[in-house]
Amino acid sequence: MHKMPYFSKKIISWQKINGRNNLPWQAKSPYHIWISEIMLQQTQVKTVIPYFHKFINSFPSIKSLAKSDLDKVLANWSGLGYYTRAKNIHQASKIIHQKYNGSIPKNYEQLIELPGIGESTAGALLTLAFDKPGIILDGNVKRVLLRVLGSKSPINHSKTQKELKKFAAELLPRNNFRTYSQGIMDLGSMICTPINPTCKNCPIQKKCKSFQLNLQNMIPVKAYKSQKKEKNINWLLIASKDKVLLKRNANKGIWQNLWLFPEANSLNCEKFNLLEEKESLPLIVHNLSHQKLSIFTKKYFLENKDRLPIDRRGFVWVNKKESVKMGIPKPVKIILENHL
Numbered sequence: 001m002h003k004m005p006y007f008s009k010k011i012i013s014w015q016k017i018n019g020r021n022n023l024p025w026q027a028k029s030p031y032h033i034w035i036s037e038i039m040l041q042q043t044q045v046k047t048v049i050p051y052f053h054k055f056i057n058s059f060p061s062i063k064s065l066a067k068s069d070l071d072k073v074l075a076n077w078s079g080l081g082y083y084t085r086a087k088n089i090h091q092a093s094k095i096i097h098q099k100y101n102g103s104i105p106k107n108y109e110q111l112i113e114l115p116g117i118g119e120s121t122a123g124a125l126l127t128l129a130f131d132k133p134g135i136i137l138d139g140n141v142k143r144v145l146l147r148v149l150g151s152k153s154p155i156n157h158s159k160t161q162k163e164l165k166k167f168a169a170e171l172l173p174r175n176n177f178r179t180y181s182q183g184i185m186d187l188g189s190m191i192c193t194p195i196n197p198t199c200k201n202c203p204i205q206k207k208c209k210s211f212q213l214n215l216q217n218m219i220p221v222k223a224y225k226s227q228k229k230e231k232n233i234n235w236l237l238i239a240s241k242d243k244v245l246l247k248r249n250a251n252k253g254i255w256q257n258l259w260l261f262p263e264a265n266s267l268n269c270e271k272f273n274l275l276e277e278k279e280s281l282p283l284i285v286h287n288l289s290h291q292k293l294s295i296f297t298k299k300y301f302l303e304n305k306d307r308l309p310i311d312r313r314g315f316v317w318v319n320k321k322e323s324v325k326m327g328i329p330k331p332v333k334i335i336l337e338n339h340l
């Protein structure tokens with residue numbers, strides 16, 4: 001039995017008039033929607049839009065993505081962070097191309113088996129790409145639902161996730177799934193904002209416990225998380241004329257397969273006799289979701305780059321222009337922009 005037809009009806013009519021209906025991936029193919037959904041994980045819409053255009057220009061179809069090499073995919077993702085997402089997209093595109101003849105599957109069980117597609121992304125694809133019932137539980141939706149319930153269960157607890165999933169399933173409409181899902185996400189992003197939501201413009205105000213009890217700014221509650229791990233990184237920016245030495249990161253974990261500056265301990269110290277004029281670059285502090293990186297970089301000049309006896313595999317000399325086409329994380333990009 002449908003628990004709250006009022007809720008979905010209100011959200012659907014609100015979305016049609018007030019929601020976001022001009023996003024570049026809307027009314028496009030399931031491929032476009034899939035790429036946007038992955039990019040939107042942990043990233044805001046306004047940040048995603050230019051990356052989305054760039055990515056789709058480089059890979060206009062699933063086939064072109066599947067046939068491309070990982071370096072090109074990472075280069076198009078450079079600066080967006082969370083690079084595992086790009087690797088998963090690339091792997092999933094190969095599976096879709098080979099196993100599903102280039103079409104994204106339309107059922108939950110097949111979607112969830114693809115790399116990088118979890119419960120919420122599978123729900124988003126079902127509803128936004130195929131207009132089928134699907135549950136989206138991104139940060140915006142969770143906040144709206146917790147406020148409607150007036151629940152102080154910590155938003156980042158798995159128990160809360162289960163409760164919200166059940167509640168979200170009860171709220172699903174009988175049709176107009178796409179508009180409903182877009183509506184609840186838009187409501188979270190535009191009206192039911194993290195701080196000072198504009199409840200006076202909210203279409204579901206009458207059914208919202210937080211509004212009735214004036215709890216809007218106390219919900220959602222976030223459980224205390226242990227502090228981020230801190231890590232120091234020591235990079236060497238070795239420049240020779242207009243070229244700089246980069247090393248592919250073969251280590252598992254962050255930035256795997258991306259191009260970084262060599263670390264101080266990855267080159268034999270004796271080689272430094274060849275290097276001249278050292279300079280310490282300003283410290284870069286780079287925050288990841290689970291780690292805080294302090295990046296110390298020393299710049300060296302090398303008269304003749306061929307004299308540095310490096311193992312050719314895994315190292316490359318590139319100029320600024322060439323580096324743009326490679327998969328490099330944000331701190332490397334910043335250093336190259338400012339110090340090469």
Ligand code: SF4
Nearest residue numbers: 192197199202208211
């Ligand atoms: S009434 Fe306010 S707190 Fe409740 S859902 Fe609407 S915007 Fe959010």
